[in-house]
Amino acid sequence: MNKAQSLMPSASDALAERLTDGLVAVESRLAEVVQHEDEFIAGASQHLLTGGKRFRPLLTLLASELGTGVNDAVTDAAVGVELTHIASLYHDDVMDAAERRHGKASVNAEYDNITAIIVGDLLFGRASEIVAGLGSEAARIQAQTFVRLCAGQIRDDRQAPADADPMEHYLGVLADKTGSLIATAARYGAMFGGCSTETVELMRQYGEYVGMVFQLSDDVLDIVSDESGKTPGTDLREGVTTLPVLYVRASKDPADGRLKDLVSRPLTDDAEHAEALQLLRAHPALEQAKRHTASVAEQAVALLEPLGDSDALTVLRALPGQVASRTV
Template structure:
């Protein structure tokens, strides 16, 4: 189980190195990012090294674990690629957005939960329940993160409020705001149609979006998914572990409250 956990965490860390390069981030968890301290090439190579080391560790757990690791890696990359692109014209934007979150974040938490169940002797049914649970936890985490991008104030974590707005990323609050075709919302819809690189327009859009019902709609959506995850946890045998798993989704969702 320790090897499985180590493999997942090294994969997670590697993805963060690559994310920081793609986002041109200068901070990670309050300290200078690797790409800022060294350079992009070094950060990418260290990320690759960590992916390789994770795969080496997982290889010792058997063919099934290796297959899961490979599938996880594919979905992580696919989700990140799709995250940088708008939903195709023939795709429903909300469904596209949630699938991106499942791929770029949910799948890694799903694999962590799946490995934990596999290597602690759970039944096949329990393994699948925990895989589904983990994927929902990942989606809920990302949804709350996207809400915080709108509602939070600047801090020392490296996250600047409204980053997604500036980049034209259609997160859940933006999708709900765009769906509001009332005359009173015309100005916000106009602002949300394009990336907001102008500081004045960005500040205006952020203020309007913070006051819009879309924020509460996004929070309610996040809580619904958290409830689904808690329901999955209730299928597991009673005990302290189940109690913790049942409480976790709401705790993650309420980060955005």
């Protein structure tokens, strides 16, 4: 099963074939634009090019199907979005001191932090260069998306202000940090697929909701991920605030005192980490988080109501629920 089929299993054979062909063109263009005459720069730029799911470019290709379908501009838009995503991973891995990414050593581990940061900047530049070739409106959207990505990351690394609602702050961070780029992926696909202004705006909103679902489902996976082979409780170990943790903190039940204490700090002690995981898995906060995630997925689907029916819309309507219920 190829990436298009694995990410969009509800696609018809004809649509899956078109998406697969489109993704081949994206992969070819990605390989082309990260080339550099300096072998060291070329190697570092290509380090994370393989192994990703290509969720964002596939969404761009799929959104274009609401109009006239994939063309050279759609392909370049998909490449610009994916390069922006890859560049952000270079920076994320430095901030997280990550050692692995896509099944191999992260760029900061393979090279060093300075190289990872500067090559990440180089890839952001490449992405902007490609998008600039699509016109001033596309370049403006790219710049606005980049600002939101950065703002989301900055706010994610800081505590919510004392006068802010913690849940509202957290969801706003997700919208900026994850939702904004996926929104741009869907928006570009509709734009360069020749869709109406109204459809382009619907797809932008849809993409932002899907991006939030993606991150919210990660919050749940971090607690229940034993079955998927992922390391459970990574966020707990690092003291990262997630949706289930926010629900625990908002609990008025006196019996939750111990769990509230555990999730108020990084859990570097293995015994405390295991205890927190056990308590969270049995706590109503986990089901609350699942329901919230499903609710955001439903909001994404509802946006598509005015667009009628087509092969592409069948996939777009199924996608948020698939993201919400994913196991990896």
